[in-house]
Each structure stands twice: as structure tokens, then as C-alpha cells.
Amino acid sequence: MDILSKAKALESAGKKVIHFEVGESDFNTAEPIVSAGIRALKEGKTKYTSAEGLPALRNQISQYYSNIGLDIPETRIFVTSGASSGLMLLSALLFNRGDEVFLPDPGYPCNEAFLAQVGAKPIRIQLKASEQFGFSANALETLWSSCSKGILLASPSNPLGAVLDEMLLQEIAQFVERKGGFFILDEIYQGLIHENESYSSGLAVTDDLFIINSFSKFFGMTGWRLGWVVIPSSAAELFSRLAQNLIISPNAPAQYAALAAFSKEAMMIHAERAEFFSHRAKKLSLGLKELGFEIPLMPQGGFYLYVDVSKFGMPSEEFCRRLLDDFHIAVTPGTDFGTHEASSYVRFSYTTSEVNIDEGLSRLAKAIPLLC
Numbered sequence: 001m002d003i004l005s006k007a008k009a010l011e012s013a014g015k016k017v018i019h020f021e022v023g024e025s026d027f028n029t030a031e032p033i034v035s036a037g038i039r040a041l042k043e044g045k046t047k048y049t050s051a052e053g054l055p056a057l058r059n060q061i062s063q064y065y066s067n068i069g070l071d072i073p074e075t076r077i078f079v080t081s082g083a084s085s086g087l088m089l090l091s092a093l094l095f096n097r098g099d100e101v102f103l104p105d106p107g108y109p110c111n112e113a114f115l116a117q118v119g120a121k122p123i124r125i126q127l128k129a130s131e132q133f134g135f136s137a138n139a140l141e142t143l144w145s146s147c148s149k150g151i152l153l154a155s156p157s158n159p160l161g162a163v164l165d166e167m168l169l170q171e172i173a174q175f176v177e178r179k180g181g182f183f184i185l186d187e188i189y190q191g192l193i194h195e196n197e198s199y200s201s202g203l204a205v206t207d208d209l210f211i212i213n214s215f216s217k218f219f220g221m222t223g224w225r226l227g228w229v230v231i232p233s234s235a236a237e238l239f240s241r242l243a244q245n246l247i248i249s250p251n252a253p254a255q256y257a258a259l260a261a262f263s264k265e266a267m268m269i270h271a272e273r274a275e276f277f278s279h280r281a282k283k284l285s286l287g288l289k290e291l292g293f294e295i296p297l298m299p300q301g302g303f304y305l306y307v308d309v310s311k312f313g314m315p316s317e318e319f320c321r322r323l324l325d326d327f328h329i330a331v332t333p334g335t336d337f338g339t340h341e342a343s344s345y346v347r348f349s350y351t352t353s354e355v356n357i358d359e360g361l362s363r364l365a366k367a368i369p370l371l372c
């Protein structure tokens with residue numbers, strides 16, 4: 001966000017900035033969703049809904065899973081105010097003061113804040129570039145203590161773009177179940193899977209996990225603030241009570257708009273955009289590699305690339321500052337996503353056009369000799 005506001009200040013001063021720092025789609029929300037939102041507002045659908053979300057929307061989400069071969073009853077689906085409120089509510093539901101929860105490092109930075117609000121303690125699992133940022137359930141065995149209560153992962157992940165395969169998901173689910181802990185899987189980038197990569201939802205592996213999802217990324221609705229969780233049936237009543245007390249209701253017009261997000265027309269738009277992200281991932285990663293950047297893990301989904309900049313001999317924050325100040329290229333330092341080797345990495349988002357990616361790469365080509 002600091003980088004983004006600095007970049008905006010440069011733009012106000014008339015500079016053309018190439019944005020590789022933005023964590024949201026550059027496409028506007030698809031037209032069928034916008035029209036449905038306007039219709040909802042005009043029809044006065046502006047009152048509280050039930051805390052669980054509109055029955056019709058829960059049903060549509062259930063149908064969405066059914067279309068990918070997963071039988072998830074709508075009674076396990078709860079609409080939230082973005083993945084963020086799902087993460088907040090699940091943290092409140094599952095964890096208490098002093099509980100330890102495992103998070104990947106690097107990983108989505110706000111997760112620590114959701115845990116902090118309930119006094120739970122994040123335990124970082126250091127992901128190593130030499131192991132392509134992977135990890136095994138065995139690694140958890142050595143870290144798990146009597147205070148450990150769960151693990152929170154994402155697939156595809158931010159900032160790595162890593163997808164967890166079905167076998168690993170199964171191993172983790174079995175391990176956590178054996179320990180009596182909770183497994184939360186953030187699937188907010190579901191649908192943004194790159195060409196030739198396979199993907200498995202955690203729901204294909206077990207019903208005994210907590211899924212975070214959102215309309216923000218694949219559905220391109222960041223500002224509408226709408227997401228959902230899928231939880232085991234046994235937790236449904238408690239989750240409802242928490243949602244009623246802490247949220248009252250997710251955004252009503254956004255929910256009516258989101259009903260149109262699953263229409264055939266809108267799904268075609270989302271799928272086409274996902275293909276664009278896949279092409280851009282290829283273009284940007286190949287371009288960066290040609291310029292000599294190391295990318296330990298080629299992204300499998302989402303819209304990020306995690307790139308090694310250690311050879312420039314400066315911490316990633318300084319690297320980002322110089323790229324922005326001197327070349328008007330905005331990227332995010334690895335230190336936003338954890339501490340493990342974070343000063344050696346930056347995150348590039350490919351939420352910008354191919355024309356901008358080409359321009360960014362040609363600016364980088366000029367920058368490299370001056371940065372070394």
C-alpha cells in the first residue's frame with residue numbers, strides 16, 4: 001500500500017508508472033454483475049440480509065462446487081464481507097489466546113493480524129527457495145507443540161502463486177485431524193489456474209476443513225467486499241451466531257450483484273480473464289528470466305511471481321524504492337510477506353496489460369546495469 005501511494009504520487013506528478021505491485025485484477029467488474037448490482041439498488045434491495053447470506057447466493061455457490069464435482073450443501077456455506085471477514089470470523093471461532101497457528105513464510109501478511117485479534121500466535125513455517133518453497137506434513141510434525149491448534153494455508157498462494165497438490169492436501173488434512181487441530185485453506189485464487197497446471201480444492205480431500213473463498217479475485221469484485229466460507233456442518237450453528245453478532249449481514253446489493261457472477265455470460269468473462277492472467281504469467285516470467293532474474297517457483301496460479309533480487313546486493317525494500325524512484329516501476333518487497341529470506345525477494349503482480357508488461361521489462365533492462 002505504501003508503494004501504491006508513492007506510485008500514485010508519481011502519477012499525479014505526470015510520470016507513467018508501471019504497476020507490478022497491485023493485488024487486484026486490472027479488469028473492471030464484469031458487466032452482468034454491475035447491471036445486477038444497479039438493478040438491486042434501484043429495486044431497493046438495500047436492507048440487511050440474513051447473517052448467513054442470501055439463500056439464493058448460498059445455493060449458487062453450492063451449484064458452483066457441484067459444477068466441479070463437489071457436493072457441498074448450502075448449509076455449510078456462509079457469505080462473508082470478503083475473505084477478510086471470513087478469516088476474522090474463523091479466527092474468532094477456532095482460536096483462543098495463546099493458541100499457536102502455523103502460517104507459511106512467505107505468505108499473506110494480514111493472516112497474522114486476524115490471529116492477533118484473538119490473541120493467537122502465528123508460527124511461521126519457513127519455505128525454502130531451494131525446495132521450490134514446498135513443505136511436507138513431516139515438517140509440521142517437528143514444529144507441532146501442545147499449544148498448536150491449526151494451520152492456515154492458501155492455494156494458489158500469495159505471494160508465490162503455488163498450488164498445493166491433492167496428495168499434500170490429504171497429508172496435511174490427515175496430520176491435523178490426528179492432532180485434533182483445525183485446517184483452514186484459503187482458496188481465494190481458485191479459478192486462476194495457469195495453463196497445463198492441475199488444481200484440487202481442499203474440499204475434494206476432506207469435509208473436515210475450513211475453506212476461505214471470495215468474489216474478489218477470479219470474479220473481479222474486490223471493492224464489493226464479498227466472500228464466503230465453507231465449514232464442517234458441526235461448526236455451522238456457532239459460525240452463524242458469530243456472524244450475526246459481529247457482522248449482522250454481508251453487503252446486500254453486492255450479494256444480489258454476485259448472483260449474476262455465476263451466470264453463463266459472466267463465467268465466460270471470468271474464464272477469459274483467467275486465460276489472460278495465464279498468458280501474462282508466462283510473458284512476465286520468461287521476460288524476467290531472460291533478464292537474468294531467478295524465479296525459484298514458476299507460478300501455477302493466482303497473479304503473482306516471487307522473484308529473487310539478492311544478486312543486486314541490496315535489501316528488497318531498497319531495490320523496490322530505487323526501481324520506483326528512478327525507473328517508475330512499482331513492485332512489492334518480500335518483507336511484506338514474512339521474514340524468512342524476505343530481503344532477497346520481491347513480488348511482481350501481473351495485474352496489468354501485456355503492453356505494460358513489455359514496457360516494464362524494457363525499463364528493467366535499462367535499470368539492471370545501473371542497479372548492479
Ligand SMILES: Cc1ncc(COP(=O)(O)O)c(C=O)c1O
Pocket residue numbers: 023081082083084085108154157158186188213214215216222226227
Ligand atoms: C491470500 C489472500 N487471502 C485473502 C485476501 C483478502 O481478500 P478479500 O478482498 O476477499 O478480503 C487476499 C487479498 O489479497 C489474499 O491474497
